[in-house]
Every structure is written in structure tokens, then in C-alpha cells.
Amino acid sequence: MTKSIIGVSLILEIKNCPCEGKYLDKMVQPAILIILTEANLHGYKIVQKLAETPMFNGDEPDPTGVYRCLKAMEKRGLIGSWWDISRTGPAKRFYRITEGGKECLRRWIETLEEYHRIIGMLLSEAKKVTTKDRS
């Protein structure tokens, strides 16, 4: 991966470091609400749809995590589910968004706006101190 010793040691330190990303998992919830606003879908399809979002960028998220998330969201009344055994293939649990889920998504908009603003500020701080440091 790298040629220099320094490169190797830094990469070892960085392995599994949150600076590598992968903290956006929590944003799965609003992403699911968006997906379910557009159509009723079953878990497996939701996993595939999530993979297409910029946040997963083609890699499918861990399906177990998504299923657990869907269960939790149902428990909190954001989405509802039912079994569909009418079509071919294994039984599918379909989900739809509820009124509570729509309300939640509207709140998410405010939260995401704040996150966007805060991350922007954090970013400019980070840039400021690192460029000063590089001089």
C-alpha cells in the first residue's frame, strides 16, 4: 500500500480510525424515511436502495443492521409493516411510512440543516489550524 516506513506506521495508527468516515451510519434513519416516502418496500430492497445513495456509494450496508433499524423504527411508530407472501420467492416484510414517520422526517430536515452548518464550521476550523500548522 505504501513504500515508506513512516507511511506504514501512520496507516497502522489510522486503521479503524473514525477519521476514515463510516460515522454516517446514523443517517440511515432519515435515508430510510426518504426511501419509504417514495414507495412501500421490503427490507432487502431497502438495503439495495440504500447502497445507491451517496452515503453508501454502491456498497451495500450490513443487512442485519438495516433490519434491526427497521424493527426499532417500527417499534417507535415511524413505519408500519406487513408480510407479503403473494409473490414468488421467500416471504417479504413490506414497510410503509406512518404519519409519525413523516413528522419525524420533517424534524430531520431541521436537524440535517444544523448538522450541515456545524460540520461546515468544524471543517473551516480544521482547515484553518492545519494550514497554519503546515507553514
Place this chain on the structure above:
Amino acid sequence: MTKSIIGVSLILEIKNCPCEGKYLDKMVQPAILIILTEANLHGYKIVQKLAETPMFNGDEPDPTGVYRCLKAMEKRGLIGSWWDISRTGPAKRFYRITEGGKECLRRWIETLEEYHRIIGMLLSEAKKVTTKDRS
């Protein structure tokens, strides 16, 4: 708690929902790296400095969480620490950023840029589907 039945049900659903925010905790790490780039500080002061950032907006974060985070970051070689018993008051553990920590912060810049972009896209998707829904 509320006057209307509908109000009660929605409030119950929304209580402790991530749409309320508070998921930005993970950004504590880059924030600490920024703070320590500017000065060597002890944990308690870091807690107070964090409170001043837009992300905590005046409320002090749980100090236990920050102390644990500092310990974890030290273990991963991003920061180093030593005791200062020279000044008045209880002993203070001071932290400084290491070369590994500086490298980590540079990576954080790329990660934060991506988060910024992704949240922006998620936000515009969320707005698109909810306004369509409201019509």
C-alpha cells in the same frame, strides 16, 4: 404534558428520536484535535472549550465521555499526556497532539468534506419528498 391527544402521541413518538439531533457526538474527536492543535490543555479545560463550539452550543458535554474519549485517542497514538502537579488545584492531566494526531486531523478534513456533501444531498432529497408530500 400536552393538551391534545394528537399532541401527546406525537410527542411520545418523537421523544429520544435521533431526528432531534445529538448524533454529532462522534465529531467530538476532530473537535478535540482542533482544540489541541491550538494549545496543550487538560481534560477539564477541553470539556469547557468543547462547550463553546457550535456543536455543543454552550452546553458542556458529559465530562466522563470526554475523558474516556481522550484515553482512547491516547491509546491510538493521536495525542499524548502527562500530569501537571506544578500549579495550584488538583492534579491535571495535560494533552498534546502527536504527529499521528495531525495526520488524523488532515484525514478528518477529507471525511468532513464528504459528510458535508452527503448531508447536503440527503437534505435536498428530504426536502424534495416532503414538499411533494405536503401538496
Place this chain on the structure above:
DNA sequence: CCAGCTATATGACTAAGTCTATTATTGGAG
């Protein structure tokens, strides 16, 4: 002297998510 702020740390707990494995249906390759 003791209340309260400064300063750090531990134990118990909780939430969220990962990894591994299990079950079941169906379609297609050989």
C-alpha cells in the same frame, strides 16, 4: 468548617451496530 468549583476516574448499564450462522424459497447451470 463546609459548600461548591475544579479535576479525574471507575463501575454498571444501555444503545447501536457488526459478525456469524440459520432458515427458507426460487431460478438457473451443468
Place this chain on the structure above:
DNA sequence: CTCCAATAATAGACTTAGTCATATAGCTGG
């Protein structure tokens, strides 16, 4: 026809991060 791969969902064990409550100790002001 058989077996493999893809579809579809789930449970158990584990890990990580973080909270809450509590403990300790030094110092300051009333």
C-alpha cells in the same frame, strides 16, 4: 435432477461508544 447462487429475514454473541451515578481529592470563599 441436483446443487449452487441469489433472494429474504432473523437470532445470538460480541464490540464500541457513551451515559449515569458515584468516588476521590485539592482549593476557595463565606
